[in-house]
Amino acid sequence: MSQVYNWHLGRKMDYPFEAAYPKRQFAFVFNINRCIACQTCTMACKSTWTFSKGQEHMWWANVETKPYGGYPQFWDMKILKLLEEADPDGQRWTDKPAGNSKAPYGRFDGQTIFEARKMLKPGSSRVLGYLPTDEEWNFPNIYEDNPVGKKGVPNQFDQTGVELPVHKTWFFYLARICNHCTYPACLAACPRKAIYKRPEDGIVLIDQKECRGYRKCVEACPYKKAMYRGNTRVTEKCIACYPRVEGKDPESGGQPMETRCMAACIGQMRMQGLVKMSQDGIWAEDRHNPLYYLVHVAKVALPLYPQLGTQPNGYYIPPRWVPRDYLRQMFGPGVDGAIERYAYPDRELLAVLQLFRRSNLIIFRYEIKEGPKIYEGTLRGHKITLYNDTVIAYGQNGKEIFRTTVEEPIYVRSAQHANSI
């Protein structure tokens, strides 16, 4: 085992290979506060990459209702339980989140999936994991939001009418794709070295010619985003729509373009980018890259289950209304600060949040032109001041992609033309 530095954990950790980092890294920020689980991302991915025979169970992009749902079912509970058994009562964070970009969330003193050796079966395994059952793969959103009929009376409409269920508690929608991890568990576990991370953009791919379908990657990926295809006997996974990221889509004009799931998001909760990497595996400072700003400056976007140890490159703005214990388990100790800053945003954050989904091209830099103060108010003891700043997005070639303002007027039809179409 090599020692690699994991900045999510604020420490070095064991990993089966020497550290190697791409020039840029595919990364994304999802704003959970805005996701309505319309599944447009899910279907955009499905209709592009996984519509063929043998791929029926594959949802490279999915949206699940937390805390009830998961695809495959129970994926997060099962891996967290295995880790807890490996390190009883030891899965804890120490130190407080700080401004240090090498340890922004403090330090995780528990065990990652690469370090929980006593639980490995067989002992020659490299990563702690499990193979989901067929049943767990079969029902992507079962029991999440659906009403049920009368107990013991299947396949019949209710004769007297039923009430839709009332949600008696909090829930939220978690959109997920492959995290194209910095330390991928799938790659670490593959006995044939069929999985590789591209040096130019950090996208993790399975070489379909090399794969023999041993499913070690399916077992190892803690997010369960490697999926076995029975009729070809090889495993497939999200490819980050790499032709689009390479600028080969005709619509892109040769410029890097966001993936299908990002572009399809009607809730405008997704932003994807290519962040600059340092040689030590930390994100290189790139102050006016929107992803760098959201993750390292505003610190409103946090990694999903950082304690698993793969240093995932998907980041989430956590939902404001969910009990903090649950969120701390899911996103680490940075949750409280992230929600505080998101709920009472400062001038720059309000402007950067306008960049979500105004274009399908990848934004490499933004610039803010200050505008007039529109109004101010007080919310729960915090002063909220709104300025109508203009935020300008630039692409890889340095050209302006679009500009938009913080204030977004609502346009209404006049009475004269209320129905003139």
Added chain:
Amino acid sequence: MPYNQPDPTDPNVLVGVVLPGSAEATREMAYVFAEEYARMGYDGNRLLGLFKNPFYTAAHDAYRTLGEKAVQAIIEECIGAWGGVRFVDRDGGKETER
């Protein structure tokens, strides 16, 4: 949604288990609803009507749990902070506020 009451001995299956929603979580949700609609230009009466409407189940649940007075206060606070929405008429080739 579940048929049965949650089984407290089941360590994994959260399906259908009603997690304890605290009054604090409900209050947080009420703030989020009020802010969202305030930003869309709802005035106080319209927003309170939304909370009172049982078809907006989550907002209505907050209304029942917290009471009208508390919800009214939340609405007023959110409109005070986020309610500065402009309505613009673009008919006739030029924009006019109304």
